[in-house]
Amino acid sequence: MRGRVALLGDTAHAMTPNLGQGAGQAIEDAVVLGAVCAGGAEGLPAALAAYDAQRRPRTQAVARASTTAGRFGQQLHNRIAVGMRDIALRLTPGRVALRSMARYADWRPPAG
Numbered sequence: 001m002r003g004r005v006a007l008l009g010d011t012a013h014a015m016t017p018n019l020g021q022g023a024g025q026a027i028e029d030a031v032v033l034g035a036v037c038a039g040g041a042e043g044l045p046a047a048l049a050a051y052d053a054q055r056r057p058r059t060q061a062v063a064r065a066s067t068t069a070g071r072f073g074q075q076l077h078n079r080i081a082v083g084m085r086d087i088a089l090r091l092t093p094g095r096v097a098l099r100s101m102a103r104y105a106d107w108r109p110p111a112g
Contacts, residue, residue, distance in 0.1 A: 004044075004045075004048065006051060009022070012029065013025065013060070014063075015059075015067070016066045016067055017066070018067070018070040018073060019062065019065060019066040019069055019101075019104055021062050021104055024104075025058075025062060028058070029051075029059075031109045032051055032110055036051045036110075054110070062104055065104065
């Protein structure tokens with residue numbers, strides 16, 4: 001492989017499956033990459049920089065949140081910690097849980 005390469009999806013930002021966002025992030029990447037490259041090859045370096053600037057903060061935040069969800073959801077082994085987690089989940093109203101997940105599902109494509 002030679003020259004510059006644009007990565008998207010898991011090759012750019014592999015993440016744990018705990019939020020179910022891997023494929024969604026890849027689709028978002030493709031939409032943004034298509035939008036920034038719409039001007040043609042002459043503006044490609046600037047377009048790729050814009051792609052990175054637009055996608056990096058969101059994908060890193062989603063990857064961190066997915067890792068955190070995995071730690072609390074699957075990697076706890078201490079019985080007391082597991083019990084406290086389970087109680088907290090039972091006491092959390094459904095609307096609060098849904099609202100906490102909405103930020104990962106609420107994405108708008110770039111205006112174009």
